[in-house]
Amino acid sequence: MIFVGSARVGFWARLLAAFSYGLPVVLIVAPLVSFLAYSFFHMEGGQIVTDVSLVNYKRFFTDTIFIPILFKTCLLCMAVALLAVLIGFPVAFLLSNLKGRRRYFMLLMVLVPLLMSYIIKIYAIRSILGGSGFLNRFLLWTGVIDAPLTFFVFNLNAVLLTLTILLIPFAILPIFLSLERIPRSLLEASSDLGASASQTFLRIVLPLTLPGIVTAATFVFVLAIGDFLTPQMVGGQSGFTFGRIVYSQFGAAFNWPFGAALAIILALVVIVMIALGSRLEDRGT
Amino acid sequence: MRLPAIALGLLWAVTVIVFLLLYVPLAIPILSSFFTIAHGEVQWNDPSLGSYAVLAGNAGILEAVTNTLIVGSSATLLASACGTLLALHYCGGKSLAREAMQFAVYLPFLMPPIITGLSLLIFFRETGIARSLLTVIAAHTVFVLALTYRTIVVRLQSIGPEMIEASTDLGASTWQTFIHIILPILSSTLIGAGVLSFALSFDETMITLLVTGTDSTLPIRLWAMMRLGFTPDINALVAIILALTTLICIVAVRLLLPAELEQDG
Amino acid sequence: MMKTINRRKALGLALAAPAILSASRAFAAKELRVMAWQGYADDDWVKEFEAQTGAKTNVVFIGTDDEIWAKIKGSEGKDFDVFAVNTAQLQRYIDGGLTRPHDLAKIPNQKDVLPRFQDLSKVQGVMRDGKVHSIPFCFDSIGIIYDKDKVNPAPDSFAIFWDPKYKGKILAYDNGEHNFSFTALTLGIEDPFHLSDEQMGQIKEKLIALKGNVLSFYTTPDEALQLYKSNDIALIWANYGQQQVKAMKDAGANIAYVNPKEGALAWLDTWAMTSGVQDVDLAEAWVNFLLQKKIGQQLSERTGFGNTVVESGSAGANDKLIWLENVEDPTKRSDLWNEVKAQP
Numbered sequence: 003m004i005f006v007g008s009a010r011v012g013f014w015a016r017l018l019a020a021f022s023y024g025l026p027v028v029l030i031v032a033p034l035v036s037f038l039a040y041s042f043f044h045m046e047g048g049q050i051v052t053d054v055s056l057v058n059y060k061r062f063f064t065d066t067i068f069i070p071i072l073f074k075t076c077l078l079c080m081a082v083a084l085l086a087v088l089i090g091f092p093v094a095f096l097l098s099n100l101k102g103r104r105r106y107f108m109l110l111m112v113l114v115p116l117l118m119s120y121i122i123k124i125y126a127i128r129s130i131l132g133g134s135g136f137l138n139r140f141l142l143w144t145g146v147i148d149a150p151l152t153f154f155v156f157n158l159n160a161v162l163l164t165l166t167i168l169l170i171p172f173a174i175l176p177i178f179l180s181l182e183r184i185p186r187s188l189l190e191a192s193s194d195l196g197a198s199a200s201q202t203f204l205r206i207v208l209p210l211t212l213p214g215i216v217t218a219a220t221f222v223f224v225l226a227i228g229d230f231l232t233p234q235m236v237g238g239q240s241g242f243t244f245g246r247i248v249y250s251q252f253g254a255a256f257n258w259p260f261g262a263a264l265a266i267i268l269a270l271v272v273i274v275m276i277a278l279g280s281r282l283e284d285r286g287t
Numbered sequence: 288m289r290l291p292a293i294a295l296g297l298l299w300a301v302t303v304i305v306f307l308l309l310y311v312p313l314a315i316p317i318l319s320s321f322f323t324i325a326h327g328e329v330q331w332n333d334p335s336l337g338s339y340a341v342l343a344g345n346a347g348i349l350e351a352v353t354n355t356l357i358v359g360s361s362a363t364l365l366a367s368a369c370g371t372l373l374a375l376h377y378c379g380g381k382s383l384a385r386e387a388m389q390f391a392v393y394l395p396f397l398m399p400p401i402i403t404g405l406s407l408l409i410f411f412r413e414t415g416i417a418r419s420l421l422t423v424i425a426a427h428t429v430f431v432l433a434l435t436y437r438t439i440v441v442r443l444q445s446i447g448p449e450m451i452e453a454s455t456d457l458g459a460s461t462w463q464t465f466i467h468i469i470l471p472i473l474s475s476t477l478i479g480a481g482v483l484s485f486a487l488s489f490d491e492t493m494i495t496l497l498v499t500g501t502d503s504t505l506p507i508r509l510w511a512m513m514r515l516g517f518t519p520d521i522n523a524l525v526a527i528i529l530a531l532t533t534l535i536c537i538v539a540v541r542l543l544l545p546a547e548l549e550q551d552g
Numbered sequence: 553m554m555k556t557i558n559r560r561k562a563l564g565l566a567l568a569a570p571a572i573l574s575a576s577r578a579f580a581a582k583e584l585r586v587m588a589w590q591g592y593a594d595d596d597w598v599k600e601f602e603a604q605t606g607a608k609t610n611v612v613f614i615g616t617d618d619e620i621w622a623k624i625k626g627s628e629g630k631d632f633d634v635f636a637v638n639t640a641q642l643q644r645y646i647d648g649g650l651t652r653p654h655d656l657a658k659i660p661n662q663k664d665v666l667p668r669f670q671d672l673s674k675v676q677g678v679m680r681d682g683k684v685h686s687i688p689f690c691f692d693s694i695g696i697i698y699d700k701d702k703v704n705p706a707p708d709s710f711a712i713f714w715d716p717k718y719k720g721k722i723l724a725y726d727n728g729e730h731n732f733s734f735t736a737l738t739l740g741i742e743d744p745f746h747l748s749d750e751q752m753g754q755i756k757e758k759l760i761a762l763k764g765n766v767l768s769f770y771t772t773p774d775e776a777l778q779l780y781k782s783n784d785i786a787l788i789w790a791n792y793g794q795q796q797v798k799a800m801k802d803a804g805a806n807i808a809y810v811n812p813k814e815g816a817l818a819w820l821d822t823w824a825m826t827s828g829v830q831d832v833d834l835a836e837a838w839v840n841f842l843l844q845k846k847i848g849q850q851l852s853e854r855t856g857f858g859n860t861v862v863e864s865g866s867a868g869a870n871d872k873l874i875w876l877e878n879v880e881d882p883t884k885r886s887d888l889w890n891e892v893k894a895q896p
Contacts (some may be wrong), residue, residue: 014461014541015379018372018375018376018379019376020375021372021373022372022373022376022377023388023389023395025369025373026373026388026391026392027391029425029429030394030395030429031391031406032410032411033406033407033409034394034398034402034407035394035408036406036407037402037405037406037409038402038409038550045288045462056384063519067347067364084402084481089301089305090298090305092298092301093301093302093305094302095298095359096295096298096299096302099290099298099421103540105540106540107536107537107540108295110536110539110540111481111536112305112306112309113305113483113486113530113532114308114532115310116486116489116490116537117486117489117490117528117532118313118528119490119505119506119509119525120490120492120506121492121509121510121513122316122504122509122517122525123312123313123317124519125315125517126312126314126316127312127371128317128460129774130311130312130315156771156775160732167309170305170308170309171309171486172483175479175482175483176438176479178473178477179479182475183445191288199290199291199292199294213402213441217437217438217441224396224661228399230399230402235772236488240528245399248401248402249399249401250618251617251619252401252405252618252621252622253616253621253622256621256644258474261401261402262402264456265398265399265402268397268399269394269397269398273393273397321600341654345595346595347595401622403624404622407623408622408623408627409626412626412627412630414629418627418631459606496614496619496623497611497619497623497626498630501585501610501611502611503612503613507612507613508613509588510614510615511590511613511614511615512590512615513615514590514591514615515590515855516590517796
């Protein structure tokens with residue numbers, strides 16, 4: 003788009019094209035795609051057999067455990083994305099309405115927890131949510147409850163809450179950026195024409211931030227669905243997610259071809275989700 | 288926007304809760320760095336800086352932190368540069384090849400990290416590239432490229448062709464258009480994407496574990512501690528990282544932003 | 553004249569000395585690449601080893617068995633010289649040609665290990681076709697934790713988990729493989745790792761009975777601790793051995809640990825050399841170095857696990873330990889276990 007005149011088809015444009023195709027091919031297509039080609043092979047007696055077949059994919063559809071877990075995992079991650087966006091939007095909105103330097107300082111303070119190691123945060127959250135953890139003891143002490151809550155102990159609710167806490171900053175930033183880009187003149191024009199704050203919000207702000215919201219939800223969804231550590235640490239018996247199944251194919255199960263097939267299926271699901279999200283975005287604007 | 292007081296109050300309430308959710312989990316390791324926790328109770332009467340002393344002497348952890356910073360900044364810079372170039376090419380026209388390129392760029396981010404990491408390890412092995420911090424940087428760049436690329440493409444697409452046309456009509460060359468028109472518009476996007484990329488790289492465990500040689504990053508060291516538990520100097524490290532990043536934020540905002548800003552509302 | 557020549561010679565030598573020294577160091581510059589669990593290659597041990605051998609030692613710490621496999625298989629054994637691996641996992645590395653057998657002549661300290669580890673042909677898993685593929689280093693057993701106030705006298709058999717006297721006061725571990733194995737031992741089955749279908753059926757019934765007697769199944773050590781603290785628990789199946797014992801004692805529990813007479817399941821971590829090892833003598837020297845009594849002592853003190861040279865809390869000299877092996881059919885055990893859990 004930036005190339006002008008003769009430069010358009012000239013040396014630099016061609017160089018850019020060569021780089022744009024060359025880089026992904028060397029560092030992504032060659033390693034990743036060749037590994038994913040494994041999904042058409044299968045294991046026999048501990049060795050990879052290179053006869054092309056769809057046996058891995060067949061197994062995914064015919065074995066009764068995989069599809070329900072994939073479904074459950076997708077629901078969980080959509081819930082996380084929804085929750086993160088619902089909670090993150092008010093924060094981003096408030097931040098974008100702050101004056102001066104405070105706005106960016108607060109934004110950075112939202113992002114700072116991302117640099118605290120993820121593993122440490124999970125341990126901390128787990129000890130807070132536990133039966134004799136900080137949260138329960140606080141609620142007992144203030145008299146809100148009489149006996150420790152097990153609502154958040156080693157189950158999917160714990161996974162949901164933990165993932166949301168971990169990923170909220172990833173939701174806040176894209177929404178903030180899209181709120182920022184709304185021209186002030188637009189908002190002024192709206193109030194000049196007599197619109198109330200809520201009308202301006204619903205008719206102008208919300209639709210214009212939809213791309214940011216979709217981006218935020220997508221990021222959180224992708225990050226959540228790829229996470230296998232959180233379900234393992236706080237999920238207890240019911241915290242078995244699709245990510246853990248994929249991960250286990252590379253360990254004791256030693257079935258790289260099957261793992262590759264599962265990863266492709268997961269990626270396809272995510273791509274479909276993202277495409278749906280873009281459709282929502284287009285419909286909104 | 289002028290907001291009614293109730294709305295403002297509610298927004299502040301939610302924001303305070305979110306900040307609590309984000310920071311309370313950090314309070315535990317930070318408190319532990321100053322006090323010992325025995326039988327699940329904090330021993331308030333026995334503060335000490337012992338864990339900080341241990342941290343200062345732990346060359347292995349400090350080296351891991353340095354490696355993490357090196358990898359993070361390198362990968363962020365590389366991914367920003369590559370992301371910009373690829374985005375420019377993508378927005379320069381429509382073709383099946385471009386769509387395929389975009390799909391390839393997204394792939395490493397969408398794949399479970401163990402697959403991205405393993406495929407790169409096998410690739411490096413087959414091509415004889417020795418595993419080292421450089422391979423980690425390459426792997427991280429590929430991983431966060433999807434993020435920088437996507438945010439830049441979205442931003443570029445929101446720039447109407449009119450600006451570019453106006454610029455070239457006025458006689459600017461390709462390079463001038465890029466430097467004076469496009470780059471400034473991209474600046475906030477680049478910074479935002481850069482910060483997120485750095486954060487992702489800083490915490491990245493699985494891919495790093497697979498493609499590194501004998502160098503460790505902080506996440507790898509912490510991951511290995513899961514079996515026996517975190518040593519006390521780790522709590523000190525968390526406290527220091529928090530203090531330093533907060534300080535950097537204050538300084539950055541002070542220095543880089545003018546006191547009076549154009550603002551909404 | 554003589555003085556000048558001597559001084560010139562001396563100066564020449566002085567200038568050349570660093571070059572000569574560094575050249576000789578370049579020839580002697582050795583490097584050892586170690587992959588280990590946290591606690592198996594502590595900084596002070598590494599420093600001492602480096603000082604002794606003059607070799608640079610790089611240690612990479614891993615967190616799960618899967619990573620070890622991914623990194624070693626992914627690099628076809630070329631990225632590391634020695635790695636720590638448990639005997640059950642070791643088999644797949646031997647199968648894949650990723651290990652290099654040890655030469656016991658280069659590991660003299662192996663002669664002074666505890667009686668249990670003296671005859672390596674009796675240590676299940678470390679030998680294949682008469683060759684020693686790995687050297688035992690660290691272990692822990694899976695025994696019984698009991699509350700001293702609630703259980704008197706001390707238990708000596710897993711059978712106590714089925715004792716109706718303690719109904720609802722027992723915590724068991726949520727893992728099909730181990731549960732089948734230890735129940736097999738309780739039923740007197742010789743080989744708990746290779747069960748026939750008939751035996752599996754028997755064990756499944758016994759496990760359903762167990763389920764009726766326990767309060768809950770736990771997955772992580774702190775889950776067990778939390779359940780113990782908020783409920784009336786008398787017995788725990790200690791999957792995490794000494795680690796669990798220590799955590800509970802630190803939390804103030806009045807508990808003790810015992811290995812049952814029919815044999816406790818136990819894991820054994822060992823040192824293996826990769827097929828891509830660069831300096832065999834150096835690798836053997838590393839293993840030999842870690843088999844010193846003082847290192848073993850420190851290993852147990854710092855991690856709580858058992859070592860192979862000095863007695864420790866994980867097992868008494870006469871305790872019967874059954875080293876974990878790969879089971880005949882993990883999927884089947886897992887499915888049957890899910891069926892047990894699904895029983896009303």
